[in-house]
Amino acid sequence: MSDKKKELKPNTYKFDTLSLHAGYQPHKNAGSRQVPIYQTTSYLFDDVDHAAALFNLERGGHIYSRISNPTVGVLEERVASLEGGTAALATSSGMSAIFLAVMTLCEAGDHLVVSSQLYGGTVNLFRLTLPKFGIKCTFVKPRDTEGFKKAIQKNTKGIFGELVGNPGNEIMNMPEIAKIAHEAGIPLMVDATYQTPYLCKPFEHGADIVIHSLTKWMAGHGSSMAGILVEGGKFDWMQNDKFPTMTKPYEGYHGLSFAEEFGPTAFTMKARAEGMRDFGPCLSPQNAWNVLQGIETLSVRMKKHCSNAEEMVKYLMGHESVAWVSHPSVPDHPDHELAKKLLPNGRGSMIAFGIKGGKEAGVAFINNVKLASHLANVGDTRTLVIHPASGTHSQMDEATLKFAGLSHDMIRLSVGIEDIDDIKNDFEVGFRAARKPRLVSNQ
Amino acid sequence: MKFKVDNNEVYASTGGRPFDKKKPLIIFVHGSGLTHMTWVLQTRYFAFHGYNALAIDLPGHGLSGGESLKSIEEMADWVNSVIDAVGHKEASLVGHSQGCLVTIECTARYPNKIKTLSLMGGAGAIPMNPQLLSLAENNDPKAVDLMMDWAHGPAGHFGGHPVPGLYHINTGTMLAKSRTIQNTLGVDFRACDNYKNGFEAAKKVKCPTLSILATDDKMCPVKEGKKLAALIDGSQVDIIDNCGHMMLLEEADRVLTVLKKFITTNYPPLSS
Numbered sequence: 001m002s003d004k005k006k007e008l009k010p011n012t013y014k015f016d017t018l019s020l021h022a023g024y025q026p027h028k029n030a031g032s033r034q035v036p037i038y039q040t041t042s043y044l045f046d047d048v049d050h051a052a053a054l055f056n057l058e059r060g061g062h063i064y065s066r067i068s069n070p071t072v073g074v075l076e077e078r079v080a081s082l083e084g085g086t087a088a089l090a091t092s093s094g095m096s097a098i099f100l101a102v103m104t105l106c107e108a109g110d111h112l113v114v115s116s117q118l119y120g121g122t123v124n125l126f127r128l129t130l131p132k133f134g135i136k137c138t139f140v141k142p143r144d145t146e147g148f149k150k151a152i153q154k155n156t157k158g159i160f161g162e163l164v165g166n167p168g169n170e171i172m173n174m175p176e177i178a179k180i181a182h183e184a185g186i187p188l189m190v191d192a193t194y195q196t197p198y199l200c201k202p203f204e205h206g207a208d209i210v211i212h213s214l215t216k217w218m219a220g221h222g223s224s225m226a227g228i229l230v231e232g233g234k235f236d237w238m239q240n241d242k243f244p245t246m247t248k249p250y251e252g253y254h255g256l257s258f259a260e261e262f263g264p265t266a267f268t269m270k271a272r273a274e275g276m277r278d279f280g281p282c283l284s285p286q287n288a289w290n291v292l293q294g295i296e297t298l299s300v301r302m303k304k305h306c307s308n309a310e311e312m313v314k315y316l317m318g319h320e321s322v323a324w325v326s327h328p329s330v331p332d333h334p335d336h337e338l339a340k341k342l343l344p345n346g347r348g349s350m351i352a353f354g355i356k357g358g359k360e361a362g363v364a365f366i367n368n369v370k371l372a373s374h375l376a377n378v379g380d381t382r383t384l385v386i387h388p389a390s391g392t393h394s395q396m397d398e399a400t401l402k403f404a405g406l407s408h409d410m411i412r413l414s415v416g417i418e419d420i421d422d423i424k425n426d427f428e429v430g431f432r433a434a435r436k437p438r439l440v441s442n443q
Numbered sequence: 444m445k446f447k448v449d450n451n452e453v454y455a456s457t458g459g460r461p462f463d464k465k466k467p468l469i470i471f472v473h474g475s476g477l478t479h480m481t482w483v484l485q486t487r488y489f490a491f492h493g494y495n496a497l498a499i500d501l502p503g504h505g506l507s508g509g510e511s512l513k514s515i516e517e518m519a520d521w522v523n524s525v526i527d528a529v530g531h532k533e534a535s536l537v538g539h540s541q542g543c544l545v546t547i548e549c550t551a552r553y554p555n556k557i558k559t560l561s562l563m564g565g566a567g568a569i570p571m572n573p574q575l576l577s578l579a580e581n582n583d584p585k586a587v588d589l590m591m592d593w594a595h596g597p598a599g600h601f602g603g604h605p606v607p608g609l610y611h612i613n614t615g616t617m618l619a620k621s622r623t624i625q626n627t628l629g630v631d632f633r634a635c636d637n638y639k640n641g642f643e644a645a646k647k648v649k650c651p652t653l654s655i656l657a658t659d660d661k662m663c664p665v666k667e668g669k670k671l672a673a674l675i676d677g678s679q680v681d682i683i684d685n686c687g688h689m690m691l692l693e694e695a696d697r698v699l700t701v702l703k704k705f706i707t708t709n710y711p712p713l714s715s
């Protein structure tokens with residue numbers, strides 16, 4: 001109908017546009033279309049008043065690159081915009097982002113409830129290192145939603161998990177676990193490294209803090225270490241007295257209360273003002289720039305990562321040398337339905353599969369593939385493989401491997417964006433070699 | 444800090460400094476559906492330079508109790524009560540958007556109490572788009588998304604603001620969604636739409652007045668801001684290029700610099 005009023009629609013930029021533009025205005029940077037690399041340690045003050053104002057958080061701006069840097073700042077805003085967060089803080093690696101998040105939240109005597117399926121480095125941090133700071137953790141299996149509730153104690157300050165556990169691809173029921181956290185008045189922190197905001201925006205499912213190792217899919221090209229923590233802005237720090245370092249006057253900043261002053265960005269402001277000042281895991285501007293290059297093509301790459309992964313799942317499932325395949329796209333994966341809900345744009349590019357012939361076959365496969373790279377990383381544009389039982393976890397016996405969710409026959413695959421036929425052809429070479437030892441032993 | 448007005452608890456940020464009766468008072472009044480948080484890049488400076496910088500949450504907003512006030516006139520009287528409640532006889536007022544309507548009306552009603560008036564993204568009237576008004580009154584989160592879209596200029600849509608790592612459109616969205624939309628934004632938009640006394644009130648303003656306007660402000664265009672300023676004797680006008688309605692965040696530094704000069708000249712701080 002011609003007289004029908006046009007429906008109003010918000011015209012804020014959408015994901016693909018934000019990936020290229022968010023956080024940066026060329027006209028404020030000599031018209032430079034690319035984000036400049038501010039390779040500097042420090043920034044001139046206009047006068048003493050300006051210096052004092054910056055130090056006292058009375059106005060925004062940069063002082064010293066340990067605390068903030070304009071190139072890193074673009075990356076922070078860009079990731080915050082993509083996640084739907086209010087603010088972000090980039091760090092030198094994913095591990096330092098996790099550490100900073102915990103140290104911003106907790107004090108000695110505090111406790112965290114943590115998913116048991118985590119990246120190995122993170123497990124060590126929670127199991128061995130944090131107790132040295134007086135912070136204890138209870139581990140809960142990611143599918144044991146009720147277990148998260150039962151593990152909450154009086155001094156619990158948060159729940160932490162990876163949305164899709166590694167290497168078993170077990171998915172946390174994030175919306176339910178977020179409810180449990182919020183009923184207990186504590187935040188849910190999610191490491192969403194494997195998903196990137198293209199596949200899942202955890203804030204939409206109740207998470208309060210999102211963490212990424214940007215080293216992986218976000219940067220994407222296997223070139224640079226980086227991490228980030230992003231704040232959702234919904235969590236009310238003042239609802240209880242569990243977070244005095246957020247809500248009470250802080251001696252380090254003339255009695256500032258982060259929650260009162262900064263509300264939806266309080267966590268990031270504290271992580272920067274206190275954490276970057278005192279621990280100092282700052283990201284180099286060059287690495288921030290490298291990550292920004294990766295993010296420019298995030299959705300294009302993630303689509304290809306996911307479609308290649310699904311092709312590989314089909315190929316592996318139909319292969320005579322493969323005993324089992326674990327990926328949320330497999331119909332009999334226990335979290336198949338949950339994955340559809342939480343990861344509608346694709347189920348990610350991490351696959352675990354069992355090779356027939358056990359450890360020996362695994363070794364032969366890894367030693368004979370030529371295109372797939374054998375290394376300790378994930379989320380590269382290139383296809384990566386590793387056989388944990390012979391490499392990273394070779395010291396473990398069968399029982400310990402099982403506890404870590406591993407087995408002798410498991411190969412972990414991070415599917416790259418090469419031509420799918422070339423990846424399959426390469427795997428054929430690996431599988432042929434893997435079958436040989438058995439032929440020999442059968443004689 | 445917290446205090447009571449009309450038996451309801453009021454929350455006001457003091458910019459990180461304890462309230463001190465001896466210091467002159469500046470009251471910052473936020474825009475529709477927002478909270479004291481929008482002023483964080485202005486208040487801390489004044490709080491640390493000889494003023495009581497009180498960024499209030501209007502009733503029913505942010506951390507304040509009570510229900511949202513239904514008219515600009517009631518809000519103007521309420522701001523006057525805040526001055527009394529904190530034990531002061533006078534104050535400088537700073538308003539943003541709807542806060543401009545409130546502070547102009549308050550200045551016109553209590554001319555002896557208000558010492559300076561600073562208007563950010565102000566106009567004599569803020570008629571609402573009927574669709575936007577109805578979305579807000581129906582508690583539709585799209586109202587907030589539309590407001591954040593229109594309230595940021597083209598540059599503001601990209602981000603790249605002075606506080607490292609903050610993405611303002613999402614921060615603003617979170618503030619506006621922190622309480623029930625229809626009870627905050629819905630009531631506020633209706634109050635703005637109903638308010639017709641802006642130009643008359645402006646004629647009664649006798650204190651030093653500053654208007655900060657922005658070239659890309661879609662909600663209160665420069666033309667409207669100038670029309671209002673022209674009615675106020677000797678009013679100063681500062682126009683910011685490449686900036687939208689959320690100038691207090693988009694161009695926080697520029698706003699602070701202009702505000703600082705204007706207020707310290709016309710309403711000096713307590714020197715320490």
Ligand SMILES: Cc1ncc(COP(=O)(O)O)c(C=O)c1O
Pocket residue numbers: 093094095096119121122162166191193194212213214215225226227378
């Ligand atoms: C899920 C996950 N989180 C965190 C990390 C640690 O990140 P970084 O290696 O950037 O320190 C990794 C690294 O493999 C990871 O896979």
